[in-house]
Amino acid sequence: MIWATIVMAIREIRRNTMRSVLTTLGIVIGVGSVIAMVTLGRAATAKITADIANMGTNLLIISPGSERRGPTSASAPALKVDDAKAIEREVAAVSKVAPTASRGALIVYGNKNWSSTVTGSTNEYFAVRGFTIAKGQSFSDAQLQGGTPVCILGETVRKELFGPQDAIGAAIRVGNVSCNVVGILASKGQSTFGQDQDDFLVMPLSAFQRRIAGSNDVGAIFVSASSDKLTTKAKQQIEALMRERRRIAPGQANDFAVQDMKEISNTLGSVTGALTALLGAIAGVSLLVGGIGIMNIMLVSVTERTREIGLRLAIGARGAEVLMQFLIEAVALSTLGGGLGIVFGLAISFAATRALKMPFALAPDIMLIAVGFSATIGVGFGFFPARKAARLNPIEALRHE
Amino acid sequence: MAAAVASRTAPAPVLVELRDVTKVYGVGESEVRALDGASLRIDDGEFVAVMGASGSGKSTCLNMLGCLDVPTAGNFLFRGVDVGTLTLDQLALLRRNYLGFVFQGFNLLARTSAVENVELPLVYRRVGARERRARAMQALEDVGLGARAKHTPAELSGGQQQRVAIARAIVTQPQLLLADEPTGNLDSARKVEIMKLLVELNQTRGITIAMVTHEPEMAEFVSRTVNFRDGKVEWDSKSGEPPPRSGRTSVPGRAGPP
Numbered sequence: 001m002i003w004a005t006i007v008m009a010i011r012e013i014r015r016n017t018m019r020s021v022l023t024t025l026g027i028v029i030g031v032g033s034v035i036a037m038v039t040l041g042r043a044a045t046a047k048i049t050a051d052i053a054n055m056g057t058n059l060l061i062i063s064p065g066s067e068r069r070g071p072t073s074a075s076a077p078a079l080k081v082d083d084a085k086a087i088e089r090e091v092a093a094v095s096k097v098a099p100t101a102s103r104g105a106l107i108v109y110g111n112k113n114w115s116s117t118v119t120g121s122t123n124e125y126f127a128v129r130g131f132t133i134a135k136g137q138s139f140s141d142a143q144l145q146g147g148t149p150v151c152i153l154g155e156t157v158r159k160e161l162f163g164p165q166d167a168i169g170a171a172i173r174v175g176n177v178s179c180n181v182v183g184i185l186a187s188k189g190q191s192t193f194g195q196d197q198d199d200f201l202v203m204p205l206s207a208f209q210r211r212i213a214g215s216n217d218v219g220a221i222f223v224s225a226s227s228d229k230l231t232t233k234a235k236q237q238i239e240a241l242m243r244e245r246r247r248i249a250p251g252q253a254n255d256f257a258v259q260d261m262k263e264i265s266n267t268l269g270s271v272t273g274a275l276t277a278l279l280g281a282i283a284g285v286s287l288l289v290g291g292i293g294i295m296n297i298m299l300v301s302v303t304e305r306t307r308e309i310g311l312r313l314a315i316g317a318r319g320a321e322v323l324m325q326f327l328i329e330a331v332a333l334s335t336l337g338g339g340l341g342i343v344f345g346l347a348i349s350f351a352a353t354r355a356l357k358m359p360f361a362l363a364p365d366i367m368l369i370a371v372g373f374s375a376t377i378g379v380g381f382g383f384f385p386a387r388k389a390a391r392l393n394p395i396e397a398l399r400h401e
Numbered sequence: 402m403a404a405a406v407a408s409r410t411a412p413a414p415v416l417v418e419l420r421d422v423t424k425v426y427g428v429g430e431s432e433v434r435a436l437d438g439a440s441l442r443i444d445d446g447e448f449v450a451v452m453g454a455s456g457s458g459k460s461t462c463l464n465m466l467g468c469l470d471v472p473t474a475g476n477f478l479f480r481g482v483d484v485g486t487l488t489l490d491q492l493a494l495l496r497r498n499y500l501g502f503v504f505q506g507f508n509l510l511a512r513t514s515a516v517e518n519v520e521l522p523l524v525y526r527r528v529g530a531r532e533r534r535a536r537a538m539q540a541l542e543d544v545g546l547g548a549r550a551k552h553t554p555a556e557l558s559g560g561q562q563q564r565v566a567i568a569r570a571i572v573t574q575p576q577l578l579l580a581d582e583p584t585g586n587l588d589s590a591r592k593v594e595i596m597k598l599l600v601e602l603n604q605t606r607g608i609t610i611a612m613v614t615h616e617p618e619m620a621e622f623v624s625r626t627v628n629f630r631d632g633k634v635e636w637d638s639k640s641g642e643p644p645p646r647s648g649r650t651s652v653p654g655r656a657g658p659p
Contacts, residue, residue, distance in 0.1 A: 004524045015512055311508045314469060315522045315569075316497020318490050394469050398504065 002328075005321075009329040012301075013336070023297040024337030026290025027377070031341025031370040032348060033283035038366045039349035041276025043358040045269050050359075052265040054188065055197075056129045058225035059261040060094075060235055062087075062242065076255040078217035081205065083245060087223060090241055093234035095226040098125035101208055101219040107201065108173040109161040116157050117200040118174050120208020121222075126185070128224040136168045136183030139204050143182075147206035149174075152183035155198040177211045179203060231262050280366075284373075290337060291377035298330050298385035309389050310397025323390035330382020331375055338374035342367050415481070416577060416609050417466055418442045422475035423632075424461050435461035437632030438475070443577075448603040448610045450620040453629030460581065462629060463613045467502060467579045468495045480576075497525050501570030501608075505582035507562045509554040515565045516541060516550040522573045540572040541565070544598060560591035564598065571602060578602070580612040584619055596622040 013020045062083075064076040084099035100121040107114045119125070123138045133152065143150050151174065158167050167181045188197040209216045225234040235258045242256055302309070309322055317325075346362075353360040424436040436458045443449055443466075453459040464470040465477055468484055471492075477484045479495065487495065496502075501522075509518045519537035528536070541547050544564040554562050563583060570578055580599065584592035600622050602608050612623065620626045628636040628644070636645055 001524070001527050004530075008524075011513075307506075307508055308510055311502075311504075311510075312521070312525075313493070314467070314496060314502050316493050316495075316500075316525050318493040320490075321525065395464050398508065 001321075002324075005325050005328050006332070008325060009332045012329055013332060019297065020333060020336070023293055024290075024333055024340065026293040027287065027334050027337025027374050028290075028341040028344055030283065030285075030287030030290045031338050031374055032344035033286060034280050034370050035342060035345025035363065035366055036348040036352070037279040037283045038276055039345070039361070039363050040352055040358075041272060041279060042363060043349075043353050043356075043360060045272040045276070046361065047358045048268050048272060049265050052261050052268070054130060055261055056222065056224065058228050058231050058234075059128060060223040060225060060231060060238065061259045061261070062221040062223065062238060062256060063219070063259070064256050077246065078215075078219075079221055079256070080216065080218055083242065084218065084221045086241060086245060087221065087238055091234060091237045093225055093230040093237055094223050096124045096128050096224040098122055098128045098222040099205060099218040099220075100125060100222055101205065101213055101217060102200075103213065105175040105212065107157060107161060109170065112161050114157060114160040116154075118151075118208065118212060119200055119202050120205040120212070121202055122205055125202060125222060128222045131188065132186045133183045134186040136181070138183060144204045144206065147204060147210045149177050149179040149203065149207050149211060150182045151179045151201045151203040152185060153181055154185050154200045154202075155187040156196055157199060157201050158184050174201070174203070175212055177207075228262065231260050235260050287370075287373060287377060290374075291334070291381040294330055294333055294337075294378060295381035295385060297333075298326060298382055299388070301329070302326065302385045302389045305389075306392065306397045306400040309392050310394045310400065313392065313394035314398060319390040322392075323386045326386035326389045327379060327382050330386065331378035334374045334378030334382075335371065338371040341370065341374070345370075414444045416443050416445050416447075416479075418476075418478045419462070419465065419472075420476040420478065422465065422472040422477055424458075424465065424470065425473045434632050436465070436472070439629070439633050441627060441634055441637075443609060443611060445576075445609055446603070446607050447625055448600065448623045449612065450623040450626045451611060451613045451629065452615065452617075452620060452626060453635070454615075457629040457635075458632040459613050459629040461632075463579055463581055463611060466577065466611050467500055468492045497522070498573075499576045501573060501575035501578040503563070503566050503570050503578065503580040503583045505585040507554070507559075507566045507586070509562055509565055509569075511555065512553055514551050514553055515546060515557065515568075518554070518565055519569045519572050522569060526573060536572055537568070540568040543571065543602075544568045558591075559587050560594055563587065563591075563595050567595070567598060567602070571606070571608065574606075574608075576609060578608050578610045580610060582613055582615070584614065584616065592616075592619065 062079065064079050079099070081099050084097045087094060088097040098121050100119055102117050102119040105116065105118045107116050107118075122144060125131075126133065126138065134155075136152070138152070139150065142148070151172070153167060161167070161172065162170070167184060170181050172179055172181060185198065185202075190196055205218070223234065223238065225231045238258050239254065242258075243254065246255060248254065312322055313319075350360055419439055419441040422436050422439050423434065426433045426435055439458060439462060441462070451459045451462055461470065465472065468479065469492075471477070471485045471487075479499070484492070484495070510521070516534065516537045519540050520533045523533040523536060538547065538550060541550050544567050546561060546564050546568065549557060549561060554565070557565065563586075567583075583599070584595050587595060596619055599610055599612070603610050612619075614620065626638040627634055636642065638644075
């Protein structure tokens with residue numbers, strides 16, 4: 001009986017193909033946009049997370065100044081190389097520690113010049129930030145300790161100054177300092193925020209401090225936790241150690257900040273997640289509009305088919321059976337719309353993720369929810385017209401012109 | 402309910418009986434007494450023509466016999482069961498299992514083939530698809546339309562459409578076939594054709610038929626004529642009395658169809 005009713009409903013829908021398709025359009029657009037919004041939102045979240053992970057493995061960044069006032073706060077004493085050594089020595093949860101200092105500098109080679117950032121650090125820096133040496137080599141111990149003016153170029157700096165030429169062994173000028181190129185870093189490309197991660201060069205921290213900065217301050221300490229589960233623990237241990245070293249009394253605020261990149265990644269992830277939910281909900285409103293469209297057409301259909309309903313009642317259909325017939329028709333329409341909407345939504349999100357170079361991933365849960373929701377809309381908005389049909393008086397329905 | 406009806410099928414020749422039935426539509430000023438103390442008994446195997454002027458109550462009587470309507474007062478018995486006491490769903494089951502309907506306007510489903518139209522009552526009887534098709538085809542053969550099974554109503558003439566409607570009514574082998582002006586929309590040759598078909602079904606299959614008509618010529622085919630006037634049975638050919646005033650029927654000045 002149910003099967004026969006479903007067959008009847010499908011036949012009825014096919015009888016008015018054009019009208020049925022137009023009726024379901026609201027649901028198609030509703031389901032399609034919900035799926036597109038959620039898929040795109042999740043792709044964005046995945047991309048941000050991946051990009052932050054790309055900044056370095058289990059990266060923590062220690063900088064002077066409180067988190068609230070920002071790292072440039074004048075009152076906070078600068079970090080020193082000894083802080084980095086202490087962290088390496090005393091915090092068990094960290095694997096690599098790289099003290100760094102940076103400033104902007106004009107880089108000159110021959111008749112070309114390029115304004116970039118020069119960073120002083122150690123070989124650990126490359127491991128912590130996830131850079132590999134593509135050509136040449138890293139700093140030798142003698143270079144690191146002796147403050148030899150040598151440098152390793154980011155890909156962008158190399159390209160701008162040397163183009164197709166070989167850069168290894170060349171002498172460039174960094175600010176006022178002459179410096180030999182010993183290595184080239186492999187490119188990491190742009191970060192999430194559009195920053196070119198390859199536009200810098202690295203020299204030994206001792207050389208940077210002596211020849212460029214003229215002070216032995218360390219701007220930030222980059223730390224790699226020994227595993228991704230230990231980042232929070234590493235952060236706590238570093239904070240405890242730094243409070244001790246900087247003699248901060250209990251109850252006083254830190255005059256330094258430890259940023260956990262995973263934490264930032266999680267925060268950003270929850271922001272994009274909330275945005276995704278919001279966009280999905282707005283798109284969901286169009287599902288309601290689609291449902292009203294179905295109700296409208298079902299009401300028209302009931303009026304149009306009054307005589308048919310009268311006949312069905314006369315030959316022995318019960319009210320409940322007529323109700324079921326029209327309800328199934330409404331649900332079939334809305335489910336059809338849901339199905340078309342999935343195709344539509346997937347097509348849009350596939351094209352958009354391609355265009356925005358984001359990872360495309362199916363969202364089966366949202367597809368299920370969208371179809372379930374549209375079937376529910378069919379039941380909800382189909383019920384009123386169906387009940388109207390079921391309550392018709394057969395005698396009057398048969399006389400209906 | 403169905404069991405109660407079935408148990409009385411064999412012995413009682415009385416199929417349906419109206420006992421002093423009154424049917425009132427509307428209330429107060431707009432009150433209409435469609436039936437006003439009508440009594441009528443139809444036995445198994447009869448072919449009854451129900452006649453009368455517009456507003457005489459003949460259509461209401463047919464609706465009542467078809468279990469589409471229940472009396473305001475009095476009793477309508479179907480195989481001895483008082484239909485007035487049944488729920489709407491029980492009425493639907495009664496129609497589904499024991500009645501067949503033929504209408505003046507055919508009432509076939511548009512853009513649906515003849516055989517599918519005939520299958521419709523079997524769908525509600527939950528007959529399986531294969532048996533449904535076989536029985537529908539047989540019914541179409543019985544009305545002489547076996548070759549037109551795949552045609553939609555739009556591809557059939559009026560007479561053929563009414564034959565499809567009759568096939569739909571008899572496919573369930575009803576105990577009572579109700580026909581509401583079955584020839585009203587047809588030309589005279591087709592009218593005779595349809596009447597002959599109904600007579601044949603009545604005589605060879607023993608299907609009891611109650612037919613509303615306003616055409617005295619159609620009454621020539623039937624075994625019994627009942628005339629309604631002002632909501633009452635004015636004359637019944639079974640009584641043996643001569644018809645009142647002008648011949649067998651009293652349709653003075655013939656108004657339009659009811």
